[in-house]
Amino acid sequence: MLRVGLIGFGIIAKGSHMSAYRRILEENGPVIVEAICDADPSRLEGLEGYRLYTSVDEMLEKEQGKLDFVDICAPCFMHEELSVKAMKAGFHVLCEKPMARSVEECQRMINTSKQTGKLLMNGVCNRFFGAAQYIRGLVQSGELGAVRNADFSRIGFLSSKAGWVRNGKLSGGAMLDLHIHDVDMINWMFGVPKSVSAVAKSFITQDGYDSMSVNYMYEDNMFVHAYCDWVTPQNKYNTRTIAVYFEKGYVYLDRSKGREVFVKVTNDGEITDMTAQIKFDVFYREILYFADCIANGKPVSECLPEDIMNSVRIIMAEMESADKRGQVVDL
Numbered sequence: 001m002l003r004v005g006l007i008g009f010g011i012i013a014k015g016s017h018m019s020a021y022r023r024i025l026e027e028n029g030p031v032i033v034e035a036i037c038d039a040d041p042s043r044l045e046g047l048e049g050y051r052l053y054t055s056v057d058e059m060l061e062k063e064q065g066k067l068d069f070v071d072i073c074a075p076c077f078m079h080e081e082l083s084v085k086a087m088k089a090g091f092h093v094l095c096e097k098p099m100a101r102s103v104e105e106c107q108r109m110i111n112t113s114k115q116t117g118k119l120l121m122n123g124v125c126n127r128f129f130g131a132a133q134y135i136r137g138l139v140q141s142g143e144l145g146a147v148r149n150a151d152f153s154r155i156g157f158l159s160s161k162a163g164w165v166r167n168g169k170l171s172g173g174a175m176l177d178l179h180i181h182d183v184d185m186i187n188w189m190f191g192v193p194k195s196v197s198a199v200a201k202s203f204i205t206q207d208g209y210d211s212m213s214v215n216y217m218y219e220d221n222m223f224v225h226a227y228c229d230w231v232t233p234q235n236k237y238n239t240r241t242i243a244v245y246f247e248k249g250y251v252y253l254d255r256s257k258g259r260e261v262f263v264k265v266t267n268d269g270e271i272t273d274m275t276a277q278i279k280f281d282v283f284y285r286e287i288l289y290f291a292d293c294i295a296n297g298k299p300v301s302e303c304l305p306e307d308i309m310n311s312v313r314i315i316m317a318e319m320e321s322a323d324k325r326g327q328v329v330d331l
């Protein structure tokens with residue numbers, strides 16, 4: 001049984017991560033939460049059955065030999081500092097997205113993982129999303145021929161009241177905080193693009209963008225487009241769509257709120273309902289995957305830190321392009 005300590009007990013930890021750990025426990029799975037740390041003591045109120053901390057340093061010291069890994073769900077601007085500390089203290093690290101605020105921060109995390117021999121996995125949860133895995137499989141197998149182009153959209157409203165999210169220097173704005181989900185899928189499915197061109201606008205975030213439209217250019221004029229914003233109140237569908245167009249057909253996924261469409265359509269008109277492949281229990285699958293890597297001494301090959309750093313590198317190029325009003329930036 002692997003023992004985990006959560007660091008940061010806000011929206012994502014209390015909701016998605018704890019639900020996943022509870023399910024794993026109910027299924028007699030291989031992971032159990034034993035400790036929880038949050039700098040804000042009010043976040044820990046009412047918790048029973050866990051060793052509780054308000055200081056990460058104290059937790060890392062007192063939990064020596066008692067925990068196998070920590071799950072960092074603190075804000076983005078703390079990811080590098082906390083991951084480095086935890087690995088140096090001897091713990092494997094699962095850290096929420098985005099990996100960090102810059103390529104340099106990501107690189108320092110990777111260096112520490114190599115120096116300490118501790119596993120570092122950034123939780124880019126969509127790599128554990130069944131439909132996305134299926135689409136990636138189609139890209140790799142060539143079943144529908146080569147990819148012509150693709151389109152991703154992610155539209156909704158920023159519900160978090162946390163101050164750090166609206167400060168672009170701390171969160172990276174919607175580009176690094178929300179759009180990263182699509183950027184990481186684009187990187188994972190199609191690789192690092194040759195260049196990007198982005199237009200973006202700020203509404204509510206200080207020093208960061210809230211809406212963006214980005215083109216990704218690949219070899220042979222293959223292109224991908226992604227639109228994202230978090231300033232659309234009353235977007236009751238909380239839009240989440242992916243369309244990938246191949247030489248011999250296309251796939252269309254709409255996992256917007258209240259909808260579940262996933263179809264594969266071939267050029268001869270055959271339509272296959274793929275909804276059974278959607279499987280969106282991403283946090284559960286992500287945690288089990290990381291636990292398996294720790295237990296069996298395997299590298300985190302589905303989420304290699306160097307590859308996830310590339311997603312941050314793509315976002316940095318997008319920010320540069322948006323700052324220059326859409327100028328093409330090479331990667």
Ligand SMILES: NC(=O)c1ccc[n+]([C@@H]2O[C@H](COP(=O)([O-])OP(=O)(O)OC[C@H]3O[C@@H](n4cnc5c(N)ncnc54)[C@H](O)[C@@H]3O)[C@@H](O)[C@H]2O)c1
Pocket residue numbers: 007008009010011012013037038039040043054055056073074075076078096097098123125160162177
């Ligand atoms: N994978 C996803 O779909 C998804 C969704 C939402 C958030 N996230 C990510 O999860 C992370 C947290 O987001 P959130 O919305 O839960 O934020 P939040 O602000 O609700 O929670 C963060 C918590 O961290 C605590 N904290 C801050 N500094 C700390 C420290 N030094 N030590 C211990 N605790 C500390 C805060 O008190 C707070 O309770 C972010 O990186 C965010 O991007 C991922």
